[in-house]
Amino acid sequence: MTIQWFPGHMAKARRQVTEKLKLVDVIFELVDARIPQSSANPMLGEIIHQKKRIIILNKADMADEAVTKKWIEFYRAQGLPAVAVNSWQGKNMHAIERAAQEVMAEKFERLRAKGMKPRAIRAMILGIPNVGKSTLINRLAKKNIAKTGNKPGVTKAQQWIKVGKSLELLDTPGILWPKFEDQSVGYKLALTGAIKDDLLQMEDIAAFGLAFLYQHYPRELATWLGLEQSLDDTTELLRLIAEKRHLMDRYHEPDYGRAAEAVVKEIRQQKMGRISFDIPEEIEEQANDEDHRDD
Numbered sequence: 001m002t003i004q005w006f007p008g009h010m011a012k013a014r015r016q017v018t019e020k021l022k023l024v025d026v027i028f029e030l031v032d033a034r035i036p037q038s039s040a041n042p043m044l045g046e047i048i049h050q051k052k053r054i055i056i057l058n059k060a061d062m063a064d065e066a067v068t069k070k071w072i073e074f075y076r077a078q079g080l081p082a083v084a085v086n087s088w089q090g091k092n093m094h095a096i097e098r099a100a101q102e103v104m105a106e107k108f109e110r111l112r113a114k115g116m117k118p119r120a121i122r123a124m125i126l127g128i129p130n131v132g133k134s135t136l137i138n139r140l141a142k143k144n145i146a147k148t149g150n151k152p153g154v155t156k157a158q159q160w161i162k163v164g165k166s167l168e169l170l171d172t173p174g175i176l177w178p179k180f181e182d183q184s185v186g187y188k189l190a191l192t193g194a195i196k197d198d199l200l201q202m203e204d205i206a207a208f209g210l211a212f213l214y215q216h217y218p219r220e221l222a223t224w225l226g227l228e229q230s231l232d233d234t235t236e237l238l239r240l241i242a243e244k245r246h247l248m249d250r251y252h253e254p255d256y257g258r259a260a261e262a263v264v265k266e267i268r269q270q271k272m273g274r275i276s277f278d279i280p281e282e283i284e285e286q287a288n289d290e291d292h293r294d295d
């Protein structure tokens, strides 16, 4: 695998997140509902230590609803509150404030018992690029916040956005990096548009996408391509797509490269409907396999 993430950037991002952590009671970990595991940073728990955390599955409008429900159960079973939202259209925004109230209830009750006045819950958003952090912040702020670039010599004070009655949100999110030891994580990030195409071979991304669709969404795959039945032969699928999309080379042979590009583009555009690429059962199976390997 040729992907390289630069340790310097990671260290800087981590430092910035650690600084902001001190200011908040709770972390909103934003992930892509289509790939909750692959769009998460596995080090997040270590970075935020004991800080309370709520998983926000964003872009729920693009994910398979049944799978999203399973993810919410999966997280809740681990004691992690999780909510599914669509920041783009502002769907289920109230669930965020409610979840924050729930995780802070005990602590605030203790403060109240000591005679302290209730104060707003302070939160910040953490997530990898493109997961929808700015969209969510703008949505919660109910207006567009002017983007202030990094002007040299100007230190921008942290600003808090009031959300509902009980919440204050830091106006700048913490950015984490995706991490992939596993190739499939890279492919899933590419298929959902979280990372640039040039990091991976287009044919490999397309082949992964087609194989995944065949395994998990055969009907959607067949309908998308106008087939009677879905196929698991990736080369044959690419050939069919090349024909259907008129992607031929100068010898009138199927242009597999352009067919692969078309596949990735159309998967990103959700031409076959709402698809989730991370499935909780698969993640659990992988974890079990790893446990057995240690035996």
Ligand code: GDP
Pocket (backbone or CB within 6 Å): 058, 059, 060, 061, 062, 085, 086, 087, 088, 089, 127, 128, 129, 130, 131, 132, 133, 134, 135, 136
């Ligand atoms: P950031 O890098 O994490 O701040 O991500 P952005 O807020 O810039 O969002 C990245 C892209 O995802 C933009 O094109 C948004 O319009 C889109 N987006 C964000 N949230 C949602 C959502 O809930 N649903 C859909 N369909 N698109 C979203």
